[in-house]
Amino acid sequence: MSNAIIAAWNMSLEGVKAACELxxxxxxxxxxxxxxxxxxxxxxxxxxxxxxxxxxxxxxVELDAAYMDGSTGYYGGILGAKGIANPIDAAIKLSxxxxxxxxxxxxxxxxARIEGLAFKNMLTAESxxxxxxxxxxxxxxPGAYRGHDTVCVIVRKDKHIAAGVSTSGLFxxxxxxxxxxxxxxxxLYADSAIGAVSATGHGEDIIRGCLSYEAVRLMEQGRSxxxxxxxxxxxxxxxxxxxxxxxxxxxxxxxxxxxxxxAATNLKDGEFTFVYxxxxxxxxxxxxxxxxxxIAAR
Amino acid sequence: MSNAIIAAWNMSLEGVKAACELxxxxxxxxxxxxxxxxxxxxxxxxxxxxxxxxxxxxxxVELDAAYMDGSTGYYGGILGAKGIANPIDAAIKLSxxxxxxxxxxxxxxxxARIEGLAFKNMLTAESxxxxxxxxxxxxxxPGAYRGHDTVCVIVRKDKHIAAGVSTSGLFxxxxxxxxxxxxxxxxLYADSAIGAVSATGHGEDIIRGCLSYEAVRLMEQGRSxxxxxxxxxxxxxxxxxxxxxxxxxxxxxxxxxxxxxxAATNLKDGEFTFVYxxxxxxxxxxxxxxxxxxIAAR
Numbered sequence: 001m002s003n004a005i006i007a008a009w010n011m012s013l014e015g016v017k018a019a020c021e022l023x024x025x026x027x028x029x030x031x032x033x034x035x036x037x038x039x040x041x042x043x044x045x046x047x048x049x050x051x052x053x054x055x056x057x058x059x060x061v062e063l064d065a066a067y068m069d070g071s072t073g074y075y076g077g078i079l080g081a082k083g084i085a086n087p088i089d090a091a092i093k094l095s096x097x098x099x100x101x102x103x104x105x106x107x108x109x110x111x112a113r114i115e116g117l118a119f120k121n122m123l124t125a126e127s128x129x130x131x132x133x134x135x136x137x138x139x140x141x142p143g144a145y146r147g148h149d150t151v152c153v154i155v156r157k158d159k160h161i162a163a164g165v166s167t168s169g170l171f172x173x174x175x176x177x178x179x180x181x182x183x184x185x186x187x188l189y190a191d192s193a194i195g196a197v198s199a200t201g202h203g204e205d206i207i208r209g210c211l212s213y214e215a216v217r218l219m220e221q222g223r224s225x226x227x228x229x230x231x232x233x234x235x236x237x238x239x240x241x242x243x244x245x246x247x248x249x250x251x252x253x254x255x256x257x258x259x260x261x262x263a264a265t266n267l268k269d270g271e272f273t274f275v276y277x278x279x280x281x282x283x284x285x286x287x288x289x290x291x292x293x294x295i296a297a298r
Numbered sequence: 299m300s301n302a303i304i305a306a307w308n309m310s311l312e313g314v315k316a317a318c319e320l321x322x323x324x325x326x327x328x329x330x331x332x333x334x335x336x337x338x339x340x341x342x343x344x345x346x347x348x349x350x351x352x353x354x355x356x357x358x359v360e361l362d363a364a365y366m367d368g369s370t371g372y373y374g375g376i377l378g379a380k381g382i383a384n385p386i387d388a389a390i391k392l393s394x395x396x397x398x399x400x401x402x403x404x405x406x407x408x409x410a411r412i413e414g415l416a417f418k419n420m421l422t423a424e425s426x427x428x429x430x431x432x433x434x435x436x437x438x439x440p441g442a443y444r445g446h447d448t449v450c451v452i453v454r455k456d457k458h459i460a461a462g463v464s465t466s467g468l469f470x471x472x473x474x475x476x477x478x479x480x481x482x483x484x485x486l487y488a489d490s491a492i493g494a495v496s497a498t499g500h501g502e503d504i505i506r507g508c509l510s511y512e513a514v515r516l517m518e519q520g521r522s523x524x525x526x527x528x529x530x531x532x533x534x535x536x537x538x539x540x541x542x543x544x545x546x547x548x549x550x551x552x553x554x555x556x557x558x559x560x561a562a563t564n565l566k567d568g569e570f571t572f573v574y575x576x577x578x579x580x581x582x583x584x585x586x587x588x589x590x591x592x593i594a595a596r
Contacts, residue, residue: 071541072541075506079402080403098546099475100471100472102475102477102502102505103472104377104474105403105404107475110473170398176404176406177401178377178400178402184505184506185483185511186481189508202397204396204398208483213508214515217515248396
């Protein structure tokens, strides 16, 4: 089986390239997830993840991250934490624990300090400026909730699949707001025997559908990664619509243990991008056309 | 279809009785959930929920709660919040929001203050004493993580199903630790067209299996509430076992839109109790015999 990496959004391209190098040099899936996510977290140019992530309504950057190892079933996450330079590193360390593996706020920060992780002020001058501008036009609401572009990375190395996500969440969110990202089953789900899925978009809608879990479950029933993503998203949209509930932006990326990969979105053609690489496909940006019905297939 | 209420643990008996009265007097499912949960939250005799809940390692009572309305698909939750007298009330209020419906820590507390919810010191003298004793025998660990008895209430009134959960989480948990309770799909899931499921036990194991979502999904495929709980739990245990992962205490309760009810546990015979009531069964405590294979059936 070919080793492979898939990651949501074109911002992951450099990270995926670095992770591919790492795999070629003998690195394993967990290290590759960490590498790809770290490069996005560290880049102040990406306004929805890590350093330079856009802040909450109070001007504070609050971070969510999670990691799941598909071979051991272990996962860890942090939510609503501040100042941790690389949130995914805290999530990976927490995934070694059975209990107390999901920590919020000050508890997550204390854990990171004890583990010797780096801290920094995650608000850049650029992010601060965007926040000040948003405060100015405060009442023009929904548009303010842009910037939900979570970094989602899934790596398959040999028979080992691992997934990691990291985000600063919705721009101008309420303080303490938690999205899907740190929640196993919502923001990510990995099972090395089946595959892994990760989600990006409006977390409140993703978590309500347990979308990453549901798509992995569909793969377990024999669907390809692509079919699983499409089916899970379409079914969730239909179910919520039947209740009069219109879900907002949701996109999924997936790798199957069978070698398949896939993605689905309810964004307009071309709006959702992802990065894919395997041993015959060098890292490149892909997109989706035709909404949830079509994909730039292999 | 008969109206019905199911709730985890015998501590819910008085709450279920009060909720039954409320339904008889014309109350609706959401009010009945609130009533049943409030009575458990307010009782200092119950050491794992609300007032009198056992604290974290630092001696602070940290509260998780969630509410889901099966007819609208809306849900809300708070996690790692302190001092909110009735956490379920905050969750119910948050469930009216589409975005920012899941709030952690200080953000949840600020929301509760703005909504005018009551605050109090949730640590009773009795809980403080138990915490001091636990600190004494600190290093005798796992036993310290007792007391995971979340209040889980599901109400079906006419064709409307709603579910609510509230807990102070694991005794002696790490500060900021979050369990399954506030997470939709893990601690609870409700769909009025299908049914609802809620979970109690070691949250880290429940969340990893998306157990409430999975059991509702099995009901959607035609299983009774009882079959769905048994199947979801057994499959999760088997899946994690195949990875060398031994899951800890997990119990589920469920109501089906078809009138069925059920429960499942991996505790020993008689250790898990629940309360059930419908128009022909007055509120009473039930138990499970034979592990996940058997149930005190209707």
